[in-house]
Amino acid sequence: MWIDGLYAAFDYLIKVIPPIVIGTLIMDIMVEMGWVNKLGFIASPLMRFGHLREEIGLSFLTSFGSSAAGNSMIAKLHDDDHIDRKETIIATMVNSFPSGIVLSRDLFPVVVILLGTTGLIYLGIVVLIGFLKTLLALLAARILLTPRPSGNIHATTEKITIKEASIKALKRSKRSLTRIVVTMTIVSVIVFQLMETGVFDWAASIMKDSFMVQYVPADALPIIAGWFASNIAAYTIAGNLLEAEMLSSKDIILALLIGRILASVARIRTMLPYYIGIFSPNLGVRIMFVSLAMQNGIMLGIAGFIIVFF
Secondary structure (H helix, E strand, O other), rough: OOHHHHHHHHHHHHHHHHHHHHHHHHHHHHHHOHHHHHHHHHHHHHHHHHHOOOOHHHHHHHOOOOHHHHHHHHHHEEEOOOOOOHHHHHHHHHOHHHHHHHHHHHHHHHHHHOHHHHHHHHHHHHHHHHHHHHHHHHHHHHOOOOOOOOOOOOOOOOEEEEEEEHHHHHHHHHHHHHHHHHHHHHHHHHHHHHHEEEHHHHHHHOOOOOOHHHHHHHHHHHHHHOOOOOOOHHHHHHHHHHHOHHHHHHHHHHHHHHHHOOHHHHHHHHHHHHHHHHHHHHHHHHHHHHHHHHHHHHHHHHHHHHHHOO
């Protein structure tokens, strides 16, 4: 049993650690080369609106390629004391829209093949959730934060080569990267061992009895149950039920949204090592719960809108 847990943890770490390391190094190289001010203007209007540092705009842009790399950039800014805890939490929420785009891009072939037009509508909702989450984070930032100066971290008029910048970046990032890799490895092993004991399955079984399941037809319950195994399982079940004409598009979308909300407990098993690894344990847990609360609140609102108006 414990060997399976170790294998699962190793498989997970292989997927998430490389983009985190790359993201951290890219941030430091850009800082050393003075590219922050040159590239930051692309997202600077959003950052200025939210009273956020211009450097956070780079993490926002990077998140369109990899959310792990984008968040690791924010963690680096926090580790170097350029942004405080409050701004760090808000900045990770701001990255939700590009993360939603990445998620939709990765899911597009599977969801569209299985669900067709219904799948396109669902993916549109996924992007909308990320957009609303980012918008709410920017509004919160504008209210809670004071205006920040333009990004001038380690500003220098000295021109250095990429090789020199990379060497400096490696030296500056060594301590934080070591902490990230060690912490993420330890937490991942613990979490995946707990998974083998059935702790998360027990928690999931409680969530499946939630009052929210009453808002979907009985035939849609397998979709909700499928979420506790994997999102692919849920999409596959939904595709079969849609093809058999047992459920309408509305029922499918509603079941997928409610299933995703209820499966939040199950998703903690991968979110916990991810956030604790990138950030510190205390800050990582806070960011995880803020992210889950915002995401589930928005999904609940959208599900309620569908129930009432469609």
